[in-house]
Amino acid sequence: ETGVTQTPRHLVMGMTNKKSLKCEQHLGHNAMYWYKQSAKKPLELMFVYSLEERVENNSVPSRFSPECPNSSHLFLHLHTLQPEDSALYLCASSQGLAGITDTQYFGPGTRLTVL
């Protein structure tokens, strides 16, 4: 248990569906992240939030829409996804952003399959 939980753990959706991924951290951290993990590739950073403000958006398609209502919760809203969006989506949190000791702690991920 890393203190970061994600739901659902598995999700299968059609290209026309709308769904949301949820992440919750119980560590009192101020920063939260969404990553995409595809097989045999480095983790791809998608979004970064610090104190509920989005501070980074790495050219992610608009069919992915993040929401951070408070420092403990992070959502990723999905709509009209493509099959190539199938991947493991990982949430992470860290105490802060700027310090090199702000280690990121990861949730277990949501395995997303787009049909």
Place this chain on the structure above:
Amino acid sequence: GQQLNQSPQSMFIQEGEDVSMNCTSSSIFNTWLWYKQDPGEGPVLLIALYKAGELTSNGRLTAQFGITRKDSFLNISASIPSDVGIYFCAGHLEYGNKLVFGAGTILRVKS
């Protein structure tokens, strides 16, 4: 560039053997981190390194921050079946402090 080159891509070893993997880059890093990811789970931090030359152990794991600040290695001694998983290196770039990840080393252990 910012890419981390992690090698080997995969390893299939006998239980009890020692394992070594490394990450290199043309960029300079302020930190090096080593994570392990079990099947169906997220990465879990194993070791964090903050100074060039630093050598840190965590049980049977030992990692070092290269003197040039462009590389790091992870050693696992006397491997056991539960060492199976994907090991990722990661580091904070010198400029901008962005965290970048390697592509991972898949470790399989034969008992």
